[in-house]
Amino acid sequence: MKTVTGCVLALLLLSAGPPVRLSAQDSTRISEAQAVLAPLVESYGVSGTEGPVRETVKRLLPAWATPSTDTAGNLWVRVGQGNPVVVFVAHLDEIGFRVTGTRDDGTLELETRGGFILSLFEAQPALVHTDKGIVAGVFLPRDSGFTRHTPPPFRVSVGTASRAATLARGVGPGATVTMPKQYVRLAGTRATGRSFDDRVGSTAQLLALRHLDRAALKHQVIFIWSAREEIGLEGAAAAAASLGTTPRRVHAIDTFVSADSPLELPNFAVAPIGQGAVARALDNSSITPPAYVDSLVQVARAHGVALQIGSTNGGNDGSKFTPYGVVDVAIGWPLRYSHSPAEVIDLKDVVSLADIIRAVAETW
Amino acid sequence: MSDRSRRLSVLALLLSALPPVRLSAQGDVDRLAVRFASMTAVTGLEQAMADSLRVMLPGSVRDRAGNVTLTLGQGSPKRLCTCPLDEVGYVVGNILPEGFLLLRRVGGGGAGRTVSPLLDQQLEGHRVTVFGTRGAVAGVVAVKSTHLTRGRVGPAGGAPDPVFTVDNAYVDVGATSTAEVQGLGIAVLAPVSLAKRPHLYGERLLAAPSAGRRAACAALAAAVQSKPNVKGTVVVAFTVQSLYASDAGLASVKALLGPFDDIKTAVLPARYADTAVETVALGDADRLVREIAQWMEGR
Numbered sequence: 001m002k003t004v005t006g007c008v009l010a011l012l013l014l015s016a017g018p019p020v021r022l023s024a025q026d027s028t029r030i031s032e033a034q035a036v037l038a039p040l041v042e043s044y045g046v047s048g049t050e051g052p053v054r055e056t057v058k059r060l061l062p063a064w065a066t067p068s069t070d071t072a073g074n075l076w077v078r079v080g081q082g083n084p085v086v087v088f089v090a091h092l093d094e095i096g097f098r099v100t101g102t103r104d105d106g107t108l109e110l111e112t113r114g115g116f117i118l119s120l121f122e123a124q125p126a127l128v129h130t131d132k133g134i135v136a137g138v139f140l141p142r143d144s145g146f147t148r149h150t151p152p153p154f155r156v157s158v159g160t161a162s163r164a165a166t167l168a169r170g171v172g173p174g175a176t177v178t179m180p181k182q183y184v185r186l187a188g189t190r191a192t193g194r195s196f197d198d199r200v201g202s203t204a205q206l207l208a209l210r211h212l213d214r215a216a217l218k219h220q221v222i223f224i225w226s227a228r229e230e231i232g233l234e235g236a237a238a239a240a241a242s243l244g245t246t247p248r249r250v251h252a253i254d255t256f257v258s259a260d261s262p263l264e265l266p267n268f269a270v271a272p273i274g275q276g277a278v279a280r281a282l283d284n285s286s287i288t289p290p291a292y293v294d295s296l297v298q299v300a301r302a303h304g305v306a307l308q309i310g311s312t313n314g315g316n317d318g319s320k321f322t323p324y325g326v327v328d329v330a331i332g333w334p335l336r337y338s339h340s341p342a343e344v345i346d347l348k349d350v351v352s353l354a355d356i357i358r359a360v361a362e363t364w
Numbered sequence: 365m366s367d368r369s370r371r372l373s374v375l376a377l378l379l380s381a382l383p384p385v386r387l388s389a390q391g392d393v394d395r396l397a398v399r400f401a402s403m404t405a406v407t408g409l410e411q412a413m414a415d416s417l418r419v420m421l422p423g424s425v426r427d428r429a430g431n432v433t434l435t436l437g438q439g440s441p442k443r444l445c446t447c448p449l450d451e452v453g454y455v456v457g458n459i460l461p462e463g464f465l466l467l468r469r470v471g472g473g474g475a476g477r478t479v480s481p482l483l484d485q486q487l488e489g490h491r492v493t494v495f496g497t498r499g500a501v502a503g504v505v506a507v508k509s510t511h512l513t514r515g516r517v518g519p520a521g522g523a524p525d526p527v528f529t530v531d532n533a534y535v536d537v538g539a540t541s542t543a544e545v546q547g548l549g550i551a552v553l554a555p556v557s558l559a560k561r562p563h564l565y566g567e568r569l570l571a572a573p574s575a576g577r578r579a580a581c582a583a584l585a586a587a588v589q590s591k592p593n594v595k596g597t598v599v600v601a602f603t604v605q606s607l608y609a610s611d612a613g614l615a616s617v618k619a620l621l622g623p624f625d626d627i628k629t630a631v632l633p634a635r636y637a638d639t640a641v642e643t644v645a646l647g648d649a650d651r652l653v654r655e656i657a658q659w660m661e662g663r
Contacts, residue, residue, distance in 0.1 A: 117489070117507065117510055123636060180563070188544070192538075261506050262506060265512075342490055342491055342507065
């Protein structure tokens with residue numbers, strides 16, 4: 001454990017990149033958004049092992065909130081009373097790997113948790129999350145680099161040369177694997193990190209709760225931070241089943257994968273970062289009825305909140321509620337370079353997203 | 365002082381702002397190796413690391429080529445112990461109106477050496493540091509969003525994905541215009557490298573870009589700081605431009621301070637060479653420190 005602790009400390013101390021900083025021009029709202037988002041981004045939670053992220057959310061909730069965790073691992077906060085019940089749901093988990101076996105040479109065999117470009121993890125530092133703590137290692141490189149996005153099956157070395165030595169470090173099947181991550185400010189109000197999807201959604205729900213005028217609520221509002229979204233919306237499915245036909249609407253608060261990049265086609269998903277939250281009106285899992293999109297736009301206008309409208313790819317937790325007659329009005333925030341170690345956001349969009357959540361909760 | 369010289373001087377000052385390391389006990393080579401591995405010294409643009417070495421090694425000087433040299437002892441024999449401190453890296457090649465930077469690779473093609481295709485490919489979707497005149501600027505290299513590749517037809521005929529090259533590297537520093545980029549102190553020729561985050565794992569294994577070279581230089585610095593009883597004269601040289609066309613740094617040392625009766629180059633074996641997790645065993649660095657010190661003492 002001593003070595004493990006040493007490695008983790010070294011990781012923290014030796015990060016040589018530019019320090020996280022608050023720009024001198026940051027408004028109070030931007031500063032608050034960053035203060036909530038940064039610790040969430042730097043918490044680890046591969047699908048199925050969201051505990052550290054869930055604990056961070058609980059720590060950041062307003063004092064009056066009474067959270068509860070269901071058997072699926074979802075975190076719930078209920079506010080207000082009466083019908084129609086409205087649900088907001090953002091997910092806790094992130095993409096990564098799970099250990100499936102240990103080879104004779106001590107290296108770990110992996111399976112993916114969620115969808116991403118595998119090669120982005122190749123030849124990178126690795127963190128193996130075990131019951132006893134974090135064990136440092138590396139994702140091994142392939143022998144040849146000529147088929148960039150389709151590497152052979154990944155393995156991780158924790159610096160051992162035998163199965164027994166690896167097991168002695170407390171590493172075995174079931175452990176999850178990530179690479180180290182850090183929240184870092186870019187120019188202006190932009191920032192980079194890994195797992196903004198969906199720590200930004202989780203942040204926006206927290207910010208909305210902090211600023212919510214509970215006396216203004218006309219019905220019950222349920223905020224859910226869900227588990228295992230990246231591997232099939234599993235946590236949301238459990239939440240939807242437990243609520244059945246009770247809710248009137250569900251608002252999935254999740255990434256709007258944006259084509260605002262020199263590498264993307266401009267056919268759709270063109271929601272520039274920094275220009276506000278996005279009505280995720282059409283994706284691969286759900287279509288918001290046009291009348292509901294119109295209502296969302298009206299709420300945004302009435303409250304002076306920046307809101308874009310668009311279609312993108314991916315599924316959202318709200319789609320698990322629609323079979324129960326619940327309308328899914330998904331709301332997102334534009335993200336560049338989704339599911340990569342270098343996702344980029346604009347903090348103005350986080351504030352905008354929090355504001356639209358609050359406005360919807362209080363007035364719609 | 366020219367504009368370019370001023371920029372480089374400011375850069376050197378900024379990048380050498382880390383506190384100097386004093387060696388006093390066993391294990392200090394670990395700290396030195398980690399510190400060196402966190403530095404950036406793109407071949408031909410090594411000034412910042414050279415300045416750090418000069419602070420670390422009292423009496424050392426920088427020659428006209430940029431090498432850092434230190435002369436120990438006197439008389440004959442006259443020997444040279446050297447370590448190349450540079451790395452293959454990048455410079456800003458162009459700045460686009462939308463605020464993205466394009467890159468040019470520097471180094472890797474000289475002295476019969478070719479770089480692994482993985483070297484450039486490791487940029488894709490990862491954090492980089494741009495060393496502007498106003499300090500280090502964080503950026504990322506753009507990558508296609510996973511979600512937006514779904515359902516779209518891939519390369520014709522089932523061919524593998526096209527290989528990422530440095531020509532595909534759009535650096536995003538968060539800026540939205542050329543003027544904003546310039547306001548960050550970034551201009552054409554600013555050095556760029558992968559963000560350096562040395563990573564310790566296993567039993568004293570160090571993973572980082574160019575970890576082998578940096579740990580070897582750390583061993584040479586540690587050997588000097590162990591104050592060996594030098595036999596004759598030993599010139600210690602941390603050389604520049606070893607990875608460009610003609611290894612001009614080492615050639616300059618030989619021309620300016622030679623001839624030498626013997627030359628020793630500090631080298632360490634590394635696993636996963638030319639990757640972001642190039643790995644060196646710090647136990648090997650310990651042995652190299654002893655080996656160099658003994659060589660300096662003529663044993």
